[in-house]
Amino acid sequence: MALIVQKYGGTSVGNPERIKNVAKRIAKFQAQGHQVVVVVSAMSGETNKLIALAKEVQANPDPRELDAIMSTGEQVTTGLLSMALMDIGCKAKSYTGGQVKVLTDSTHTKARILSIDESNMRRDLDAGHVVVVAGFQGVDEHGNITTLGRGGSDTSGVALAAALKADECQIYTDVDGVYTTDPRVVPEAKKLDTITFEEMLEMASLGSKVLQIRSVEFAGKYKVKLRVLSSFQDEGEGTLITVEEDKNMEQPIISGIAFNRDEAKLTMLGVPDTPGIAYQILGAIADANIDVDMIIQNVGHDGTTDFSFTVNRGEFAKAQGILEGVKAKLGAREVTGDNKICKVSAVGVGMRSHPGVASQMFKALADEGINIQMISTSEIKISVVLDEKYLELAVRVLHRTFGLDQ
Amino acid sequence: MALIVQKYGGTSVGNPERIKNVAKRIAKFQAQGHQVVVVVSAMSGETNKLIALAKEVQANPDPRELDAIMSTGEQVTTGLLSMALMDIGCKAKSYTGGQVKVLTDSTHTKARILSIDESNMRRDLDAGHVVVVAGFQGVDEHGNITTLGRGGSDTSGVALAAALKADECQIYTDVDGVYTTDPRVVPEAKKLDTITFEEMLEMASLGSKVLQIRSVEFAGKYKVKLRVLSSFQDEGEGTLITVEEDKNMEQPIISGIAFNRDEAKLTMLGVPDTPGIAYQILGAIADANIDVDMIIQNVGHDGTTDFSFTVNRGEFAKAQGILEGVKAKLGAREVTGDNKICKVSAVGVGMRSHPGVASQMFKALADEGINIQMISTSEIKISVVLDEKYLELAVRVLHRTFGLDQ
Structure with missing residues (x-):
C-alpha cells in the first residue's frame, strides 16, 4: 500500500464528464489498496473568467480581494470531484487550502508555502477517504486567503506530497510526459522515461510548460518522487523525475x-x-x-x-x-x-x-x-x-x- | 455616528455595474460618518448555476460538498464589492463566513448560526474599513463550510447586526418595502411604513418573499431594528419592522x-x-x-x-x-x-x-x-x-x- 498524491490540471477537470473520468482513475488506484490525496486546479477557463470579472470592477484588482475571488475556482472543483467519487462508491472529502491548512506568507497572488498541517488529511485517509484538496491556494497567519501564482497547483501537489511523505506525486496533465523538446516544433521529439530534477528544473524554467518550476524545486528539495502523466491515456508510465542521474545507462549528453x-x-x-x-x-x-x-x-x-x-x-x-x-x-x-x-x-x-x-x-x-x-x-x-x-x-x-x- | 449593517441580495449585485452602484450607496453612508458592514448574496443566477453544475456530477449532491461549492458564489461577490469600494476611495475588506467567523451547527445546506466572532470586523471598522461579509454561509466547529439555506443571507445580515449591536439592519432588495399583499396579484396593494415583527413573521412565513423568516425571528429575538429598502431607488424610507405595535395610531385590524x-x-x-x-x-x-x-x-x-x-x-x-x-x-x-x-x-x-x-x-x-x-x-x-x-x-x-x- 502506497500513499500517492495526484494533481489534475484545469484541462483534466474541464467539465463534469472529465471530472467523472478523473474520479474513475482515482477509484482504480484506491481499489489497488493505495491511499490517495488529490490536488485539483480550477476547471479550465474559470480562473481567467474570474480575473476578467474582477477587472470589470477594478482595473487593477486589489491582490487580497483577487485572491478571495480566484480561489473559488479550485474550491468548486474539489466539491465536484468529491461528489463524483462518492457517486462511484468512494468515500471522499474536499478541502480548501485554508481548511488543510496550507499556511503561506502574505504575498497575495504570489504567496509561498510556509507549512502544511497534514493531520486532517491523515485522519481522513486512515478512515478510507480520498482527500481532495484545492490547489493554488493557502491561507496566511491572519486567515487571509492567498494564491500561489499561475501554475501553483503543481506546487500545492508537491508540497502536500512532501508534508505527507507520500510515495509518489503524480502530475496529470494533457501531455504524456516530458519530451526532448516541444513536439509541435520538432515532430521527431521523443518522450523521456526519466529526467533528473536539475534537468527538469532547467527545462521548466526555460519554458517547457509541463511543470511549474517551483514545484520541481520543491520536489528536489524534499526528495519527492515526481511523475508526469497524461490524464487522457490509461496506459503509459509518463516521465519520472529522479533525484539521481541514472548511472547504469549510457547517459545522453543533452536530454x-x-x-x-x-x-x-x-x-x-x-x-x-x-x-x-x-x-x-x-x-x-x-x-x-x-x-x-x-x-x-x-x-x-x-x-x-x-x-x-x-x-x-x-x-x-x-x-x-x-x-x-x-x-x-x-x-x-x-x-x-x-x-x-x-x-x-x-x-x-x-x-x-x-x-x-x-x-x-x-x-x-x-x-x-x-x-x-x-x-x-x-x-x-x-x-x-x-x-x-x-x-x-x-x-x-x-x-x-x-x-x-x- | 451609527453602525449600520446593510444586506444586498443577488439582484442588487447581479453584475459589475450594479455592484458599482451598491458601492456608491455604501460610500454615501460612510461619508455621513457611519460605520458600515455589508452582507452580500451571490450574483443573481450564480447559486442556481453552481447547483446545476453539482447535479451534473451527482444527481443528489452530497450536502457537505454542495456547501463547499455553493459558498463560492457569495465569496466572489465580497471580493468584487470590496474592489468596487476601493476603486471609489473607500477602504474595504472582504470576509467569508469562516473568516468572520460565523460559527454554525453542522447541518449542511440548512445550518443554524451558533455564534459570531465580531472582533475582526470591529477592528477593521475602527480602522475605517467597510467590512464586506459573504452571506448565506458559516463554518462548523470542525472547520467545514456550511450554508444557511435559501435566503440565508438575510439571516446572516441580522445575525451580524445582533452580534455587532448595530443601530440598524437594512435589507436592500428589489422591492421598496413590505406591501399589504403582492402588488402583482392586487394592483391596489399599499406599502406599509411600519409593520411589527410578529406580523412580519407571519407574512414572511406565509410566503411574502421579502425577507427570510429566520432573519425576522432573529431580529425580533435580538431586538435588531430591521428595515426593508429598495437598492434601485435613491429615496424612500422603506418599511421599518418594529418591536412594538404603534400605540399612537389607529391600528388597522389587518396589516x-x-x-x-x-x-x-x-x-x-x-x-x-x-x-x-x-x-x-x-x-x-x-x-x-x-x-x-x-x-x-x-x-x-x-x-x-x-x-x-x-x-x-x-x-x-x-x-x-x-x-x-x-x-x-x-x-x-x-x-x-x-x-x-x-x-x-x-x-x-x-x-x-x-x-x-x-x-x-x-x-x-x-x-x-x-x-x-x-x-x-x-x-x-x-x-x-x-x-x-x-x-x-x-x-x-x-x-x-x-x-x-x-
Whole structure:
C-alpha cells in the first residue's frame, strides 16, 4: 500500500464528464489498496473568467480581494470531484487550502508555502477517504486567503506530497510526459522515461510548460518522487523525475532542447563599473515585483560596463520605465531593449563530463546563419538569446545536432 | 455616528455595474460618518448555476460538498464589492463566513448560526474599513463550510447586526418595502411604513418573499431594528419592522394578506386517538429533514382522529412515502394528499382586540363560492387552505374586505 498524491490540471477537470473520468482513475488506484490525496486546479477557463470579472470592477484588482475571488475556482472543483467519487462508491472529502491548512506568507497572488498541517488529511485517509484538496491556494497567519501564482497547483501537489511523505506525486496533465523538446516544433521529439530534477528544473524554467518550476524545486528539495502523466491515456508510465542521474545507462549528453518565446531583453549601456551596480539596477526591478530571468554582465572597459537581463515580455514596458529612472541616478549612458527575442537552451547533466558541448551548439547555430545575441550557461545548460524569428529553426537544428531524434 | 449593517441580495449585485452602484450607496453612508458592514448574496443566477453544475456530477449532491461549492458564489461577490469600494476611495475588506467567523451547527445546506466572532470586523471598522461579509454561509466547529439555506443571507445580515449591536439592519432588495399583499396579484396593494415583527413573521412565513423568516425571528429575538429598502431607488424610507405595535395610531385590524402557492397537504385518516400520535407521525417527517408548515388535528370520534399537515410542494412525494410507512405501524386507515393547494392568510396584530375577524374572512370567501379546505389560526393571523385555482381571487377579495386598498 502506497500513499500517492495526484494533481489534475484545469484541462483534466474541464467539465463534469472529465471530472467523472478523473474520479474513475482515482477509484482504480484506491481499489489497488493505495491511499490517495488529490490536488485539483480550477476547471479550465474559470480562473481567467474570474480575473476578467474582477477587472470589470477594478482595473487593477486589489491582490487580497483577487485572491478571495480566484480561489473559488479550485474550491468548486474539489466539491465536484468529491461528489463524483462518492457517486462511484468512494468515500471522499474536499478541502480548501485554508481548511488543510496550507499556511503561506502574505504575498497575495504570489504567496509561498510556509507549512502544511497534514493531520486532517491523515485522519481522513486512515478512515478510507480520498482527500481532495484545492490547489493554488493557502491561507496566511491572519486567515487571509492567498494564491500561489499561475501554475501553483503543481506546487500545492508537491508540497502536500512532501508534508505527507507520500510515495509518489503524480502530475496529470494533457501531455504524456516530458519530451526532448516541444513536439509541435520538432515532430521527431521523443518522450523521456526519466529526467533528473536539475534537468527538469532547467527545462521548466526555460519554458517547457509541463511543470511549474517551483514545484520541481520543491520536489528536489524534499526528495519527492515526481511523475508526469497524461490524464487522457490509461496506459503509459509518463516521465519520472529522479533525484539521481541514472548511472547504469549510457547517459545522453543533452536530454532536451527547451525554449521560451515569452522573453524580452533590457540592457543598460555604459554603467560605471563599481560595486553595487547589479544590486541598484535589479533591486529597483525586484521592488516592482518583476521576475528577472537571465542576467549577464561582461567584463568592463574604460571604467564602465554593460548590464543586461531578460524579463517576461508582458513586463517589458514597466521594466524599461524603471531602468530609465535608475539610469540618471547611476550615470549610465543608455537603456536599450528588445521584446522580439526568444531563448533556446540545451539541457543535460551529461554536459558536466563532456566539454565541447557549447562549441558544438554555437557551431550548429552559426552553420544556419543564426546570430547569437546573448549567452548564459550553468553547469547543465547552455542558453542563447536569439531573434524570435529563428526560434523553430534553432530548436530543430539543436535537437538534431545532439542526436535527440534517434 | 451609527453602525449600520446593510444586506444586498443577488439582484442588487447581479453584475459589475450594479455592484458599482451598491458601492456608491455604501460610500454615501460612510461619508455621513457611519460605520458600515455589508452582507452580500451571490450574483443573481450564480447559486442556481453552481447547483446545476453539482447535479451534473451527482444527481443528489452530497450536502457537505454542495456547501463547499455553493459558498463560492457569495465569496466572489465580497471580493468584487470590496474592489468596487476601493476603486471609489473607500477602504474595504472582504470576509467569508469562516473568516468572520460565523460559527454554525453542522447541518449542511440548512445550518443554524451558533455564534459570531465580531472582533475582526470591529477592528477593521475602527480602522475605517467597510467590512464586506459573504452571506448565506458559516463554518462548523470542525472547520467545514456550511450554508444557511435559501435566503440565508438575510439571516446572516441580522445575525451580524445582533452580534455587532448595530443601530440598524437594512435589507436592500428589489422591492421598496413590505406591501399589504403582492402588488402583482392586487394592483391596489399599499406599502406599509411600519409593520411589527410578529406580523412580519407571519407574512414572511406565509410566503411574502421579502425577507427570510429566520432573519425576522432573529431580529425580533435580538431586538435588531430591521428595515426593508429598495437598492434601485435613491429615496424612500422603506418599511421599518418594529418591536412594538404603534400605540399612537389607529391600528388597522389587518396589516396584510399573505399567500403561498408552494404548498401541499397530507392527511392521515383514522389514526387511533392515543397519546404520542402527533410525535410518531411528525417525528418521521422531521427525521427526513422535511419542514412542516400548518399542522391540524381535530377532535376525534369513535376512538380515531384525522391528522393533517402541509409541506413544501417539492417534498410532497417524499413525505407521502414516509407516511405510508408510518400508517401500518400506527394502524391508521388511509393516507391522502393534495399538492394543488394554496394557503391564504390575513395577518394583523389588530385582530387581538377585534373579535369577528375570522367570521368576516370566512363570509367574504363564501360569498365568492370559495371552499375552505383547512383552517389554522394564531393570535395575529388566520390561514385557510384553498384549491390553488382560487388563490388570486381570494387574495383580492380579502384585501378589499379588510380595507387595505384605501
